[in-house]
Each structure stands twice: as structure tokens, then as C-alpha cells.
Amino acid sequence: KQKWYVVWSGTEPGVYGTWAECKQRIHGIAGAKYKSYDSLAEAEAAYAAGYQAPKRKTGGEVRVSNQRLTPEQLSEFPEIDPQSIAVDAACSGNPGKMEYRCVYVFADPSMPDIFHFGPIMGTNNVAEFLAIVHALAMLKQRGDSQTVVYSDSRNAMLWVRQKKCKTTLPHTPQFAQAHDMIARAEKWLNENTVTNRVVKWETKRWGQIPADFGRKQH
Structure with missing residues (x-):
């Protein structure tokens, strides 16, 4: 299934159609910001909107040891x-x-x-x-x-x-x-x-x- 990759912060920000192209622009870049999307329209909208930092949840400590956290x-x-x-x-x-x-x-x-x-x-x-x-x-x-x-x-x-x-x-x-x-x-x-x-x-x-x-x- 085709994925689309948005690079907000890397050597060349933009929307890319392959992981290879995306990786080339983020590898070795400290704090590179990127994400994959299921459709080109979704990816282009996300790129235009700019990088949205994930919302930090307030409150008690969440038990995470048995979960895999997202990159965000x-x-x-x-x-x-x-x-x-x-x-x-x-x-x-x-x-x-x-x-x-x-x-x-x-x-x-x-x-x-x-x-x-x-x-x-x-x-x-x-x-x-x-x-x-x-x-x-x-x-x-x-x-x-x-x-x-x-x-x-x-x-x-x-x-x-x-x-x-x-x-x-x-x-x-x-x-x-x-x-x-x-x-x-x-x-x-x-x-x-x-x-x-x-x-x-x-x-x-x-x-x-x-x-x-x-x-x-x-």
C-alpha cells in the first residue's frame, strides 16, 4: 500500500512518495521531523499546516512499559x-x-x-x-x-x-x-x-x- 512521507525538518523539507527519499533527507539530522500518511492529500495538508508537536498529557504517570510509544x-x-x-x-x-x-x-x-x-x-x-x-x-x-x-x-x-x-x-x-x-x-x-x-x-x-x-x- 502506497504511503506518503512528510519531512518538515530535514535537509530538504517536502512530501515524498517513498521511504528511501524521506530517509535520505532525515538521516543523521538531529531532531528531524517527519511522519507517514496514507494519502497524498492528507500528507500535503499536513505539510502545509506545519509540524504539530504532540500534546503532552498532564496528570499521573502512565504505565508504558508494555506499550510501544510513537515517534512523537x-x-x-x-x-x-x-x-x-x-x-x-x-x-x-x-x-x-x-x-x-x-x-x-x-x-x-x-x-x-x-x-x-x-x-x-x-x-x-x-x-x-x-x-x-x-x-x-x-x-x-x-x-x-x-x-x-x-x-x-x-x-x-x-x-x-x-x-x-x-x-x-x-x-x-x-x-x-x-x-x-x-x-x-x-x-x-x-x-x-x-x-x-x-x-x-x-x-x-x-x-x-x-x-x-x-x-x-x-
Whole structure:
């Protein structure tokens, strides 16, 4: 289904017919303001009206930890880095089929993932670890040392710092692909200096991480 993208604040404000065109004008711009719409008429009207800051709700603190906030809601937290990406994993069973993905923190949820891998057999912690390393390697390849990587997994962040995936995943043919990826990720960490910050996503304050698969069991 065709989406239309409005850029109010970026390298070239306007209305664009593809996410690629929109992304080109907002990537790396601190505080870029943009949004997707279902019709051209709606997008043009929104562009003409100018950017409307989301209304801040007054009153008691809302329980957000099990919700995913919109980019507009997240923009109310100045401590969230505007030039950032987020990674998250999902696993059906533990071990089970694991997958992970990466998104721009302030991207509209309808926009495509930066990358998505899986499912293959493994565990949630292994997928969280591989997701962070995949993101860091991608940024290094792009020559980008500024973008912040958010993860909601303390274990995975610790393993990345220690350059070692401390999993108890058995060395059996079923998990061979996961172990091969772990070995490559550890090798990359040992051979490269990480300059991008990896920061813990504060779920209790900011809701579910934007890369969340939305399949958590409550």
C-alpha cells in the first residue's frame, strides 16, 4: 500500500512518495521531523499546516512499559538520542527459533527495518548479542561512529563489552548456524574498536524498544 512521507525538518523539507527519499533527507539530522500518511492529500495538508508537536498529557504517570510509544511520544524524552537505532530479538521457545531486527528509533512503525535476520535455532540472549554486533559492524562499514545503538538486554550488552557470548547453547548440528555466527561476531569484536555507544533502553520510562517484535508473553 502506497504511503506518503512528510519531512518538515530535514535537509530538504517536502512530501515524498517513498521511504528511501524521506530517509535520505532525515538521516543523521538531529531532531528531524517527519511522519507517514496514507494519502497524498492528507500528507500535503499536513505539510502545509506545519509540524504539530504532540500534546503532552498532564496528570499521573502512565504505565508504558508494555506499550510501544510513537515517534512523537518518544520525542518528549530529550534524553533519547535523536540519531539512534534500536535492536531487539524474539525467540519462540528457549532454545527455539530466534530472530532479530534493527530499526531507527524515531522511524514510523510502518517503515521497513534497517535489517532483519532469522529465524534460525538459538536462544533469545544469543539473538540479542548477534543483533548488537550486526548493528555495530554495519555502522563501522558505513564509517559512522556517532549513531547510538539501543538494546534492552543487559546480558547481551555485557557479552559485547566482554567480547564473549557466554551462552550454554549445546554444540549440536541443530545449533551449528548460531555457533558459526557467534564465532564470527566474537572475531569481529576482537579485531575492531567499537566507537559507537551501546545504551540500555529504559523500558519502564520509554515503553517497549522500537525494534520490539510485539510477541512478548504477559
